[in-house]
Amino acid sequence: MTPLLELDDVRKHYPVHQGLILRRQVGIVRAVDGVSLRIAVGETLAVVGESGCGKSTLARLALRLIEPSGGTIRVEGRDVTRDGRAALRPLRRQMQVIFQDPFASLNPRMSVEEILAEPMLVHGIGDAASRAARVRELLGLVGLASYHADRFPHEFSGGQRQRIGIARALALSPKLIVCDEPVSALDVSIQAQVVNLLKDLQAEFGLAYLFISHGLAVVKHMAxxxxxxxxxxxxxxxxxxxxxxxxxxxxxxxxxxxxxxxxxxxxxxxxxxxxxxxxxxxxxxxxxxxxxxxxxxxxxxxxxxxxxxxxxxxxxxxxxxxxxxxxxxxxxxxxxxxxxxxxxxxxxxxxxxxxxxxxxx
Amino acid sequence: MPLAAARPIRNPADPVIVPRGAAAPDPAPVLEVRDLVTTFATPRGGIRPVDGVSLAVPPGRTLGIVGESGCGKSMLSLSLMGLVPAPGRVTGGSIRLEGRELVGLAPGAFRRLRGHRIAMIFQEPMTSLNPVHTVGYQIVEALAGHEKLPARALKEKAIAALRQVRIPAPERRFDEYPHQLSGGMRQRVMLAMALACRPALLIADEPTTALDVTIQAQILDLLRELQAETGMAMILITHDLGVVAQVADEVAVMYAGRIVERAPVAAIFDDPQHPYTIGLMGAMPRMEDERDRLVVIGGTVPPPFALPAGCRFNPRCPFAGQACRDADPPLAGLAPGHAVACWKAPVEAHG
The missing domain is CATH 3.40.50.300 (P-loop containing nucleotide triphosphate hydrolases)
Incomplete structure (x- = not known):
């Protein structure tokens, strides 16, 4: 079966420069240096390692948020390595992301309703009424109440904010969610709630996860x-x-x-x-x-x-x-x-x- | 009127934690805290992030304090250090360090103790170190505040402190800046600074949370070795129960400004009595487990201005009954060294 996402010998090298006027390259940081991975539909692949091992860079490469220096990225068998912004757009609907810091990744000036409707607006999905209905549905899915839609991120606890981040990732019914340290910033009790939620959502929607973490115990429960x-x-x-x-x-x-x-x-x-x-x-x-x-x-x-x-x-x-x-x-x-x-x-x-x-x- | 005067003293009977394996309670704890209350004056009235905490730490022993964010554990450590930020202040109870009362101590006298008899290390070593000074300068600065020595002697002491925390080539590191060091090395420098004056008590507030697991193991190992060498008492504040299991001798579980359970570390892990402690044990992902779902503690810690009536944990507690909504349970002894604040303990009998 064709894997959902396939990375083949993917590399990301950052040149290091020195000097302001006479800028010259003094080295290369090989953040990701020849990584091959495959993720099947509905599967959780966890990537673990110490900080600086390149796991977050890998997540960004998989999402095509940064340009790879080499290698091939295939989504459902199609080579997307050289695709431009327009060509990537339909792909973005299928691949969403949840970040580590649920506060930094939510716009403090947008209400929860606006945050959750934004992906649908960007992709031109539905009308105002159907989007509002979808927002209510998403809130229910992640264990929040519909009256939360009018509130702002600062009114929520860390765990609730992470639920909003998850709801936003679900808004476009993706096939793959890249989870970049989704529970590392949370207390152990809240972490358990979010881990269970991610598992429930996976069972319900057949989601695949690329789960980036440094916590080996959490990975044992997820991957x-x-x-x-x-x-x-x-x-x-x-x-x-x-x-x-x-x-x-x-x-x-x-x-x-x-x-x-x-x-x-x-x-x-x-x-x-x-x-x-x-x-x-x-x-x-x-x-x-x-x-x-x-x-x-x-x-x-x-x-x-x-x-x-x-x-x-x-x-x-x-x-x-x-x-x-x-x-x-x-x-x-x-x-x-x-x-x-x-x-x-x-x-x-x-x-x-x-x-x-x-x-x- | 001090707010503390208005409330009754809840548990006069059980101040000293019995260390695991010890024959008798240590006669002279390094730190003894009784009914400590820290109050913040706010427009909504006085709130108490620390509300009647009693504990004691004998020399050479480690007390682990665990709980979720917002349960008051960091405010407790700042209270012990005399560093509560305004508009907060310690409004009740007593803190005795080596027999000396710290509550009400003049700021100057407190400054002479801080760093000398009682020291603290923080979670994020980068933000606790000054980026524009060398690490050597910063350690010398800490030493010079307490010891009148010539510059060369101070430098020697600082290098010895760096050596003590197993930093390779300490003479070279002395002249380096914090940004030149890795996270683990920075935490070692923080430790060197904290231990330079040989304090009787070290408070470590989430010392390894920002570190990778391999570096965490190194720092925890170092803490254990340094404690064995110096005989200092330690308070380890963390939300990681794995770290507690590795380092602590006794454990105090905090919830909403109170200690809800206190026991030797072995009892916390195989015989937790408070439903909150039980929930924390189940919520912790374990590599040894095959079970895929984790136990969940529903809801979140109530903020100190919206505490529920009765037991503060009752809205989240699966065992809660009418008694729990009516009255706050006192911290009561259940077994030697094991105290719990729960009407339903043991849950098998009363749940």
């Missing part, structure tokens, strides 16, 4: 497949279950082991990674990860490993992907039975409370 990025390149990609159960790239293993374990009886040992991500302007030769890798050998310093298949749907860019020690985070770490029972009771009571309609959930 079908995961791609791990380091310094502009994908170093490992696999179905989510496989990646978390059997990561084969040392960087993926390090990321998983660095995430704090929510269990006070299992405190993390010494952190797996020392130092910071090297500058993308001057990436290390050979394998880009070798400067921080615990299992690096002489070969890693000279020869850059390509992404190669090592299992069903599982690819890793490591010379030693098959032979490095297996890694399990904490296979047996489950919630305490007492907490488990209490959570079940909580859920049961909450369902009853929602049924009684006594809450502003």
């Amino acid at each position: 079908d497949r995961v791609a791990v990025m380091y310094l502009g390149q994908v170093v490992e990609t696999a179905p989510a279950k496989v990646l978390y159960a059997n990561p084969r790239h040392p960087y993926t293993q390090a990321l998983l082991s660095a995430a704090p374990v929510p269990d006070p009886t299992r405190r993390n040992a010494r952190p797996a990674l020392d130092g910071d991500v090297p500058s993308p302007m001057n990436p290390p030769p050979g394998c880009r990860f070798h400067t921080r890798c615990t299992v690096a050998q002489a070969r890693c310093r000279e020869e850059a490993p390509g992404l190669r298949p090592i299992g069903a749907g599982h690819e890793a860019a490591c010379h030693f992907a098959e032979t490095i020690p297996a890694f399990t985070r904490f296979g047996d770490s489950v919630r305490h039975p007492r907490l488990q029972a209490r959570l079940a009771l909580y859920e049961q009571k909450r369902a009853a409370m929602n049924a009684a309609g006594t809450t502003a959930a």
Whole structure:
């Protein structure tokens, strides 16, 4: 089947200049350097990595918001890499975006109704009455009330603002939504509401998500497949279950082991990674990860490993992907039975409370 | 009239948290807070973002304070530092640092303690560092405020502080500017500055929230090591329960200006009693989980000028009953070291 979105060896290089009058190029930041990804209809692909690894640049490339320096971007099989603004317009209806900061991405001078109707206006959809009806429908979809339409962004909490951002992304009934760190700025309780909402909407409308995040735990709850990025390149990609159960790239293993374990009886040992991500302007030769890798050998310093298949749907860019020690985070770490029972009771009571309609959930 | 005088003292009986594994409560906590109230005078009347908080931290121990944004945890830490912005001020209760009362202390005397006996690090190291001075200058500046030493000795102390937080080549870093450092290095510089005078208490307000997970692991590890080396007490404010599990000895859960549950860290994670704590545990995404849906706490934290009657959590609480709407539950002991402010606890019996 033709994938909804296909990136093939996509690159984005930014030249770095120095000097005001005698401007000369002193280097290139390889923000995204040869990334290939595919997203099928209704699928969630998560891209994870540390800040500066190029994941947000990748999101903007996928949306064709910035021009790629190389590679091919295909939407439903059609090459759109060289398309101009006019040709891209119908594409924009199918690909929408949700940003990290729900306040910065909503115009403070527009009411919620105007914000939600704007995409329809831009694309010339419907008349005033049908747009107003659609706005009410969208508010209902994201768990807001129709009287919210007349309010302004500052009147909402962070979680509600993110719901408005989601409603706006849904306005044109897209097939793909690029979610750039959609829950990173939210409290854990609100984060859970938004994660559940995104999953419900996906089930209802068959949406595909490109889910950019640095939170590995959130990704575990959202993604079908995961791609791990380091310094502009994908170093490992696999179905989510496989990646978390059997990561084969040392960087993926390090990321998983660095995430704090929510269990006070299992405190993390010494952190797996020392130092910071090297500058993308001057990436290390050979394998880009070798400067921080615990299992690096002489070969890693000279020869850059390509992404190669090592299992069903599982690819890793490591010379030693098959032979490095297996890694399990904490296979047996489950919630305490007492907490488990209490959570079940909580859920049961909450369902009853929602049924009684006594809450502003 | 001070607003605090008008309200009754709610829970006189349980000030000291029993550290996990400790045989007896420590006789001399570094910090002891009783019924602390911080009030902001507003056109809508006085609001209290911190409303009757009691806690204690023994030396060498870490108290984690968790809660959603708007629950008052940052205002609590500013109150402890004597840095509440106008028109707010501490209007009731007591803060004792190493036995010395801080409430009502003259600003000059407070300044001598701040940075010396009690220090704080913030979430965003870039905004807490001055971009036009070298990091060395800024650490020396912090030191010089408290210690009369010749310039060379100050520089040596500052370099030693940088070395203590495991910054490679501290002599070179001394002359660098904040923009030349990575986020993790900046947070290390903040730590060096905070710890340069060897404070008895460090308040860390979301110290790793802005950092990547690998850098976060390094900083948390560093905090644990430095605490073991110096024996300082620590208050860690965070909304990340994973961080709490990794670093804290005791945990206080805050909601709408109050502490609603307080317990040793193990009990918070396997025996949470307050419905809010239970909800937070369920809402936290876990890599160890197979379940796809997360538990949700409906609604949001009420602002301090629109608090509900009775228990402040009752409109969001699945267990709430008439008693919860009628009266505010006091923080009451349930087991040694474990206190909860809920009429329905334990929920199995009363829910």
